[in-house]
Amino acid sequence: MTRVALVGVGAVGGVMAAGLASTGRLEVTACVRSPLGELRIDRPEGAVEKVSIPQVLDPAQASAVDWVVLATKAHQTAGAKPWLERLCAAGTRVVVLQNGVEHRERVAPLLGAAARVLPAVVEISAESPQRGHIRLFNRPRIVVPEEDDGVEFAALCQGSGITVSLTDDFVTATWEKLCLNAANGAITALTTRRMPVFDNPRVAQLGRALVEEARQVATASGANLPDDLADQVIARLRTMPAESGSSMLWDRLAGRPLEYDARNGAVVRAGARLGIPTPYNDTVTALLEAVSPSGA
Ligand SMILES: NC(=O)c1ccc[n+]([C@@H]2O[C@H](COP(=O)([O-])OP(=O)(O)OC[C@H]3O[C@@H](n4cnc5c(N)ncnc54)[C@H](OP(=O)(O)O)[C@@H]3O)[C@@H](O)[C@H]2O)c1
Structure with a gap:
């Protein structure tokens, strides 16, 4: 099974975690600083979704995965380094779901040489009024570069309810x-x-x-x-x-x-x-x- 770890399970990361887990074909783990309990997503059409995601609380307990979804705030990236060090191995892709234009500059120095960064534009409108509770306001969409890792990320997200669009610009x-x-x-x-x-x-x-x-x-x-x-x-x-x-x-x-x-x-x-x-x-x-x- 493809292994996916989420670092930063707030508004955006929570939507991603729930979506990826719902595919039923991925081993999804939430890497969190303190216990999160059940995730609750309030969807725009009024539906309430509750989902339990396996959690790891200590980077020392984490092991290498195929994909990392990094969805901390940008200024929290350096603090995520202990997670990234444990989660990344040769071929691990780190999808950076953060605002700004400096995804690669910010994250690549924190990874081992063999892991790769996939930058993303996040078109997910969500807020987390309290930990583990997310209000989603739109149909979630992520834009990634039209390159091999982007194509594979789009395939990873198929059936998750999260649209991944590829762009050549x-x-x-x-x-x-x-x-x-x-x-x-x-x-x-x-x-x-x-x-x-x-x-x-x-x-x-x-x-x-x-x-x-x-x-x-x-x-x-x-x-x-x-x-x-x-x-x-x-x-x-x-x-x-x-x-x-x-x-x-x-x-x-x-x-x-x-x-x-x-x-x-x-x-x-x-x-x-x-x-x-x-x-x-x-x-x-x-x-x-x-x-x-x-x-x-
Ligand atoms: N929310 C939106 O609508 C939206 C839309 C477009 C783009 N974005 C962008 O997406 C990114 C994420 O935003 P967000 O709104 O999802 O942020 P958020 O709700 O504040 O979530 C950030 C999460 O990162 C976790 N975190 C921080 N440092 C960590 C660490 N060292 N280890 C583990 N977890 C850690 C926090 O956990 P704790 O609970 O422990 O603090 C929190 O759950 C940002 O760059 C934002 O600008 C957000």
Whole structure:
């Protein structure tokens, strides 16, 4: 049986764990820091799914698997190193379900030479109001590069209820998501306001500036994005339900560390490398750093 280990069984990882276990043809293990109990997934159509996944609490008890699904927050990646060291062997693929554009740079140094990273764009909208309880708001979809490992990951997920889309332009896919996140995560977390904050014209203008900087960096990085992306993003955010926010807003409200460095911080880093000024993203990165508690 193909062995799959999940590291980071929160909102996204919980949806993945339940989906992969439901195929009945995979040996799925949850690698957790403290006991999780039964997973409960509230699906958008109202169904409630409960599933028990075998759990390992100590990296020393983990052994090598075929696939690792890494779905911690980006700033929690280094903390997952003891798991990755035990779970990876020659040929292990590590699917990185995290936001941002630096999946390989962040994770590859933590793996042995023989394991490989498969970056992914996560189109799963979910929140975990308490450990083991996940509210899923959409039909889960993951986008991966159209390469051998991506094709095999799509086959792994068949029958899981999670759609895996292959793209021959992963650079565009990943930067498009980051352009959106550059505005919505930062502004909702800094203001502690939900999406209607973008109805304020000055806030909307700041959002456009954050997206436009990210778009310029994305374009110089090889992404193919429309010139009016910033207007499109703000228009989209303004049509979202009033109660919707962002995972950075939920983390800020809960007093947890914020995932700003993989988002606005990544725009600033890439901009510096490419000689593109990013003053708006630099400013919100500094403010998010100031309000984010340390730790993981
Ligand atoms: N949620 C969404 O709707 C969504 C959408 C698109 C993209 N994403 C991205 O997907 C990634 C995951 O987000 P999420 O919302 O699923 O985060 P989350 O709900 O905060 O889950 C993260 C999980 O990682 C676990 N974890 C952290 N460090 C660990 C360690 N050292 N060992 C084992 N487990 C560890 C946490 O466990 P504890 O319970 O022990 O803290 C938690 O269960 C992020 O990059 C996020 O930006 C999320």
